[in-house]
Amino acid sequence: MTKKDWPLWEIFIRSKQGLNHKHVGSLRAADAEMAVENARDVYTRRSEGISIWVIESNNIHASDSSDADMLFEPSNTKVYRHPTFYDVPDGISHM
Amino acid sequence: MTKNEALFNYTLRLGDDSLILGQRLAEWCGHGPILEEDIAITNISLDLIGQATNLLNYAALIENKDRNADNIAFLRLEKEYCNILLVEQLNGDFGDTMMRQFLFDAFRKPLFEMLQFSKDKQLAAIAEKSLKETKYHLKHSSEWIIRLGDGTEESHQRVQNSLTNLWRYTDELFFTDESDTLLSGLGIIPDFSKIKELWSANVTAVFEQATLQMPANNWQFEGGRKGRHSEHMGYLLAELQYMQRAYPNMEW
Numbered sequence: 001m002t003k004k005d006w007p008l009w010e011i012f013i014r015s016k017q018g019l020n021h022k023h024v025g026s027l028r029a030a031d032a033e034m035a036v037e038n039a040r041d042v043y044t045r046r047s048e049g050i051s052i053w054v055i056e057s058n059n060i061h062a063s064d065s066s067d068a069d070m071l072f073e074p075s076n077t078k079v080y081r082h083p084t085f086y087d088v089p090d091g092i093s094h095m
Numbered sequence: 096m097t098k099n100e101a102l103f104n105y106t107l108r109l110g111d112d113s114l115i116l117g118q119r120l121a122e123w124c125g126h127g128p129i130l131e132e133d134i135a136i137t138n139i140s141l142d143l144i145g146q147a148t149n150l151l152n153y154a155a156l157i158e159n160k161d162r163n164a165d166n167i168a169f170l171r172l173e174k175e176y177c178n179i180l181l182v183e184q185l186n187g188d189f190g191d192t193m194m195r196q197f198l199f200d201a202f203r204k205p206l207f208e209m210l211q212f213s214k215d216k217q218l219a220a221i222a223e224k225s226l227k228e229t230k231y232h233l234k235h236s237s238e239w240i241i242r243l244g245d246g247t248e249e250s251h252q253r254v255q256n257s258l259t260n261l262w263r264y265t266d267e268l269f270f271t272d273e274s275d276t277l278l279s280g281l282g283i284i285p286d287f288s289k290i291k292e293l294w295s296a297n298v299t300a301v302f303e304q305a306t307l308q309m310p311a312n313n314w315q316f317e318g319g320r321k322g323r324h325s326e327h328m329g330y331l332l333a334e335l336q337y338m339q340r341a342y343p344n345m346e347w
Contacts, residue, residue: 006129027131030242037235038131041138 008057009035011042013049021053029054098281101274102215103157104177105284107167108320110150111178114168115328116199117143118335119186128189135235139196142228149221169339173332174322181264183319183328187257190250193239194257198298200233202268205293209285218283237301244305251306258302259310266315268294 006028012021024043029035035054043049063071075081120140127133151164181199186192207229210222243254269287278284302309318324338345 028129029131033238037238038135040231041135042131045134045138 006030009039009054010057010060011035011039012053012055013039013043014051014053015049016047021051024048026057032056096273096277098277099157101277102218102283103154104274105278106150106154106157106218108177110147110154110167111176112182112199113143113150114147114335115176115178115331116182116195117141117147118331119182119184120192120196122186123192132189136192139232139235142225142232146221146225146228149224153217153221165339169336173324173328176324176328176332177320177322179264179267179270180316180319180325181261181267183325183331184261184264185327188253190243190254191257191261193236193243194254194261196232197236197240197301198261198265198268200229200236201297201301202290202294203229204233205290205297206285209290213284214282240301240307241305244302244307254305255307258307259312262310263312263314263316267317267319270317270320272320 007030008026009029009032010026011024013024014021027035027038027042029038032054036052039052039054044052117140120136120143123133123136123140125133127136147168148164151167155163155167181195184191184195204226207222207226211219211226213219213222240254243250245251269291271287275284275287279286299309316325
């Protein structure tokens with residue numbers, strides 16, 4: 001068995017309600033076609049989704065967690081970037 | 096033979112094919128070559144057992160005796176099961192299982208495609224629902240046959256052996272007797288010669304892509320439809336029937 005050689009794939013599923021694909025997990029497959037089928041069998045068997053994206057894990061580039069203070073902390077002090085200083089007019093719902 | 100007897104026979108045959116193949120595939124549970132495939136095979140098994148439930152419920156309704164789908168599934172004797180020999184064959188290696196599946200799925204897809212227009216409403220409804228599942232089964236098994244056949248030297252040789260060994264059970268897919276003739280005359284079931292044409296075209300195309308040789312042997316087995324099974328059937332039934340035999344009428 002050469003499953004060690006099969007690349008890892010990240011799986012994204014769009015649920016019936018959700019607009020965007022959400023990351024649900026990963027699995028191994030020989031190619032993209034098999035990855036989609038495996039994702040269907042592993043991640044949608046309880047009607048979780050209506051669309052599947054797969055992407056080889058190698059192709060994901062991530063931010064470095066040791067850079068977190070540099071990348072994310074500066075925004076913590078910039079509360080004015082949140083639109084919380086407006087009064088929502090009466091009759092506007094779902095805001 | 097009355098129309099009802101013929102319809103009972105036909106429904107039972109379809110139901111038994113699904114039931115026995117579903118039971119066989121369930122044996123893979125926890126033994127798949129990879130986790131993903133383990134789940135895929137058991138998903139297919141559950142689809143088939145679901146089909147068997149629908150078909151055997153309908154058979155019980157047609158028969159209108161004191162039996163339900165569970166009695167029919169679990170409490171018959173070996174010679175009363177009328178599944179084809181192909182579906183009771185051992186799982187063997189992964190290639191054997193996929194080849195058995197492919198030969199079966201390639202038959203079931205055109206069958207359900209035509210059966211969904213049956214003049215019998217219930218059979219048409221079961222076919223329509225089952226077709227969606229079967230299309231996926233066929234896609235799955237076809238892709239594996241191509242991967243294995245056109246894969247490494249070893250995978251090619253092994254799946255070629257699977258094909259050579261299982262080919263002798265394929266004629267029975269198209270077994271017909273007076274039940275079938277009666278029902279196809281009434282527009283309840285499709286003409287099997289058309290299904291055979293579609294089946295042959297499909298398997299030829301996939302084997303070509305998989306670089307597999309169609310076996311030359313003409314010797315074909317049959318008997319399952321008449322209740323004459325291979326030596327593997329008794330062991331399969333022992334496992335299938337164990338709970339109902341040991342604890343009659345138990346439910347969960």
